[in-house]
Amino acid sequence: MNTDNKTISEIDSDDEREEYYEHYRITVDPGQQPLRIDKFLVSKIQNATRNRVQNGIKAGTVQVNTLPIKANYKVKPGDVITILLSEPPRDKELKPENILLDIIFEDDYLLVVNKPAGMVVHPGFNNYTGTLVNALVYHFDQLPTANGERRPGLVHRIDKDTSGLLVIAKDEYAMTVLAKQFFEHTTQRTYQALVWGSFEEKEGTISARLARAQKDRRVMSVYQEEEVGKHAITHYKVLEEFHYTSLIECRLETGRTHQIRAHMQHLGHPIFNDIAYHGDWIVSGPTFTKYKQFIQNCFETCPRQALHAKSLGFKHPYSGEDLYFEAPLPPDMASLLEKWRKYVKFHEEIE
Numbered sequence: 001m002n003t004d005n006k007t008i009s010e011i012d013s014d015d016e017r018e019e020y021y022e023h024y025r026i027t028v029d030p031g032q033q034p035l036r037i038d039k040f041l042v043s044k045i046q047n048a049t050r051n052r053v054q055n056g057i058k059a060g061t062v063q064v065n066t067l068p069i070k071a072n073y074k075v076k077p078g079d080v081i082t083i084l085l086s087e088p089p090r091d092k093e094l095k096p097e098n099i100l101l102d103i104i105f106e107d108d109y110l111l112v113v114n115k116p117a118g119m120v121v122h123p124g125f126n127n128y129t130g131t132l133v134n135a136l137v138y139h140f141d142q143l144p145t146a147n148g149e150r151r152p153g154l155v156h157r158i159d160k161d162t163s164g165l166l167v168i169a170k171d172e173y174a175m176t177v178l179a180k181q182f183f184e185h186t187t188q189r190t191y192q193a194l195v196w197g198s199f200e201e202k203e204g205t206i207s208a209r210l211a212r213a214q215k216d217r218r219v220m221s222v223y224q225e226e227e228v229g230k231h232a233i234t235h236y237k238v239l240e241e242f243h244y245t246s247l248i249e250c251r252l253e254t255g256r257t258h259q260i261r262a263h264m265q266h267l268g269h270p271i272f273n274d275i276a277y278h279g280d281w282i283v284s285g286p287t288f289t290k291y292k293q294f295i296q297n298c299f300e301t302c303p304r305q306a307l308h309a310k311s312l313g314f315k316h317p318y319s320g321e322d323l324y325f326e327a328p329l330p331p332d333m334a335s336l337l338e339k340w341r342k343y344v345k346f347h348e349e350i351e
Helices: 037-044 050-059 132-139 172-183 259-267 289-301 331-350
Strands: 002-007 021-027 062-064 080-086 103-106 110-115 163-169 188-196 203-207 209-212 220-223 233-241 245-252 307-315 322-326
Touching (some): 037 050, 037 080, 050 062, 050 172, 103 322, 163 172, 172 307, 188 331, 203 259, 220 259, 233 259, 245 259
Parallel strands (some): 163 307
Antiparallel strands (some): 002 021, 062 080, 103 110, 110 163, 203 233, 209 220, 233 245
């Protein structure tokens, strides 16, 4: 058997991690006897269960020779099986925490939450408590892969200091179907960001490959080489201009790690107060002391990258209904924009 284990990078959205869902490609051995595909896959994939596999088959994420199949399909030699499954449980126990969640929508199968800036989505190095996942396992005890899993219900994520919308799956089937939508780029996601500088073109598309920076693995860089990184596409539109900064809307066609942040820096418009991508100093504007004081006051008003996951659209995994949600700008970003509006108005009045 030849198995090529790949990881699907569908984060963010702007910020999704690559370890959420495993993409398997299995070529059935020449000597394989006819066997139901669910039994075959359980025997070949570590931590897989027949229930998880059958949910994948039902959702159409298990295919043989590029075609969907039924649960009673029997594999035969030479079959090429591709599978998208949620990550298996981990051994580390999660600590449920009574953290208030801002739930925008909820039914029996999923919920949409508005994550505040400063909250880590899932436990990781130096962040084992106080995360969205810690809150989820407290409020919802039947989320898929919740038994020891560090990411129950998650199908995507956004960065700690990015605010905005996330969808959470409540059962295995919903998780599988939603994961497929993110993998196939059929979800709708828009962000709003305050970035440095003004744009000559008020609308545009950034198509640039992203991979970990060689000098700092914590951030992403743009690469021209076809064999390096992953293709990433961001569509942007200027919503409002403030002389030295601009409020933009970004629509993601792909969802790579730090996609918007890296793409904006590549354009020369890093996100305002984005420490990792050099937006935490004066990129444009005068050198006057009062302007420097104004910028410092803005940094204190919004002490994180000014990026917000404003809208999220997807098909309901059971009904197929198109769902669409929006979250208003959080108070820190709203206050930041008001400061810039007042700055522009004041200088227009004295000119």
